[in-house]
Amino acid sequence: MDTTSELVGQRVADVYLRECASRSVLQLLANKWTFLVLGALADGPQRFGVLLRRADGITQKSLTQTLRGLERDGLLSRTVYPTIPPRVEYELTDLGRSVGGLIGQINVWAEANLSSVVAAREEYDEHVGEEPRPVTR
Incomplete structure (x- = not known):
């Protein structure tokens, strides 16, 4: 599975395999800005400025790159x-x-x-520097 075309031809994907092209999709979705932009767009069409305010903390450059990548994909x-x-x-x-529903569920879980x-x-954090305690049974 060296190329995407080979993967598509085989119709086999395993995100746990290092060389699997599906990792690029996982990497895309694991990006926090991608995640937030997709979540914001679940409410309907948005203009750039609205997305910039909604994804608080994103820079114009990062938003532009994220939008281009999502359009490409x-x-x-x-x-x-x-x-x-x-x-x-x-x-x-x-x-x-289709992925927006998953993002919505993750958002609900994170907030809950x-x-x-x-x-x-x-x-x-309270116990991080302590010596390990022996297990007692």
Whole structure:
């Protein structure tokens, strides 16, 4: 599985294999900006400035790169309206909407379990420098 065309021809993918082309899709989805932009676009078409404000902390350069990558990968479409100045909107494609449901579920899980994760981090940090305790049975 050295190339994407070989993978497509075989219809076999295993993201756990180092050489599998599906890793590039996993890498795309694991990017925090990709994740946030896809989540923001789940609400419908958005303009660049709206996405920039919605994905708080992203730079214009990172947003531009993220949008171009998502368009290239077929997850969103870009529509330029013939106005002065030109108005540009970004919208999820069917492929983008199919992953959008997963992103929505992960967002719900993250928000619902935030306090548990924070508590686990605090507990871990309290014990990180301690010597291991023997197991008693």
